[in-house]
Structure formats: structure tokens, C-alpha cells
Amino acid sequence: MTIRIAIADDQELVRSGFAMILDAQPDMEVVAEAADGAAAVSAVREHRPDIALLDVRMPVMDGIEAAKALRAESGTRIIILTTFDQDDYVYESLRAGASGFLLKDVRRDDLVHAVRVAHAGEALLAPAVTRRLIDDVVRHRTGPRADRAVLDRLTAREREILLLLGRGLSNAEIARALVVSDHTVKTHVSSVLPKLALRDRAQAVIAAYETGLIVPGASG
Missing domain, CATH: 3.40.50.2300 (Response regulator)
Structure with a gap:
């Protein structure tokens, strides 16, 4: 192709x-x-x-x-x-x-x-760059936050996936963190994106912060 x-x-x-x-x-x-x-x-x-x-x-x-x-x-x-x-x-x-x-x-x-x-x-964006840039910008940015209710569209596992995407983890890193296969992670990512009307993983990073799923500056 x-x-x-x-x-x-x-x-x-x-x-x-x-x-x-x-x-x-x-x-x-x-x-x-x-x-x-x-x-x-x-x-x-x-x-x-x-x-x-x-x-x-x-x-x-x-x-x-x-x-x-x-x-x-x-x-x-x-x-x-x-x-x-x-x-x-x-x-x-x-x-x-x-x-x-x-x-x-x-x-x-x-x-x-x-x-x-x-x-x-x-x-x-490399994971370290994702964490630094998005965390720093969102911490100092004011304005309306995305509706957290959209997270209700996700299962508990899909929320975990979005959280880890927001932290900049690759599929392999998410798989290790959740003790599942890479294929399972890919399947979950493919489900999360359309449920939240996101085009790709870059948009998932933004969504994780703007819905408050990740609190800027918080650890863990």
C-alpha cells in the first residue's frame, strides 16, 4: 500500500x-x-x-x-x-x-x-516527551474541561487503557503493566478511540487529561 x-x-x-x-x-x-x-x-x-x-x-x-x-x-x-x-x-x-x-x-x-x-x-511523541509536554501545558492552562461523563462510555478496563495511553505508554508497555497480550491491548485501544470519537492515540492523550482522568502533576 x-x-x-x-x-x-x-x-x-x-x-x-x-x-x-x-x-x-x-x-x-x-x-x-x-x-x-x-x-x-x-x-x-x-x-x-x-x-x-x-x-x-x-x-x-x-x-x-x-x-x-x-x-x-x-x-x-x-x-x-x-x-x-x-x-x-x-x-x-x-x-x-x-x-x-x-x-x-x-x-x-x-x-x-x-x-x-x-x-x-x-x-x-515519545512517552517521556508526552508526559512532560502535556502535563506542563495542562497544568497552566485554564478554560473549560471536557465532560467527564464521556468516560461512562468506557468499560473499567478501557478506562485503564486510556489512563495508560495518556501517560504515554506504548502497547507493549501497557500489556506488561496490565499483564495481558499486545493483541488484547490493541483490541481495547481500537474500542476506546471510536467510543470517545478520537482519531488516534495522540487525541487519546489529550482526552485523558481534559476529562480529568489524569490530574496534571499527580504521580502513579
Whole structure:
């Protein structure tokens, strides 16, 4: 199966460099490029790629706004690109519907891996990074919290799964923690996401915090 990709960045060298790397992969094809967020939205609507790489800072419409515009109408998974390693960008990117967050100086192999990971529905934040970024941002953020009642849609085991997803654990780590098989964990994750209308594991991290299932700063 070929992974179809769109790339949006106002820097032509970045776009062309990423396109060259990804097009060279036997299982990938860059189907569209754009120089601003509005053009990116149009390109995704036209070409329906599997993955869209969106620069966080673009003219006309930034990457986060573009992700929000596409979230409700497209199955395309979004990876946000930036030169700024700042917590707010990560949090807002995930809230906008992104499946992950990468710095533009990402190594070639890591870029290719990130596209494959996003296509598979995994989150693009290492567990330690997930815990630090989300915990720090949510602790200092004010505003409405997601309705905790949505957790009633989950079984007791599924709540455990969501809790561990929110802490950034991989399927293998969750399996060890709960003493179950990797396949069992995958089955539970596949059940949790649609029950809470979540697109992927990155969104599950946000949901775990915003519903209060995980209290920022709490241990255990």
C-alpha cells in the first residue's frame, strides 16, 4: 500500500527537501505541495492524501488552523512541522487534530519513520516527551474541561487503557503493566478511540487529561 502525502511549508527548500526524501521511499508518494495553509487545505480536499505535513507558521492560514479546518471533514492524518520546540505548539497541534509534531531539523530516517507511524495511527511523541509536554501545558492552562461523563462510555478496563495511553505508554508497555497480550491491548485501544470519537492515540492523550482522568502533576 502506498502512503499518499501532502506537504505544506512556505519555505520552498523545506518542501522540496521533504518531498525528495519521502518520494524516494518505495511505499510513499507526495501527491501535493502547498506554500500556505489555505492552499494546503485545498490540496488535501482535492487529493485526499493519507498524511499531510503542515508547517505551524505559514502565511494566509497557519498549520494549526489548517488542521482544525481539515479535522472534521478529512481522514487525513496531520503532522505539524515547526522550528520551535515549545509546549504550546505541541498542545495546540494535538488539540487541532494533529497526529504528531516534528521539528524541521528531523533526521531523514526519523521523518520517514514518523510518516509510517502516523499512517498506522500511532502518536508521534515519545512517552517521556508526552508526559512532560502535556502535563506542563495542562497544568497552566485554564478554560473549560471536557465532560467527564464521556468516560461512562468506557468499560473499567478501557478506562485503564486510556489512563495508560495518556501517560504515554506504548502497547507493549501497557500489556506488561496490565499483564495481558499486545493483541488484547490493541483490541481495547481500537474500542476506546471510536467510543470517545478520537482519531488516534495522540487525541487519546489529550482526552485523558481534559476529562480529568489524569490530574496534571499527580504521580502513579
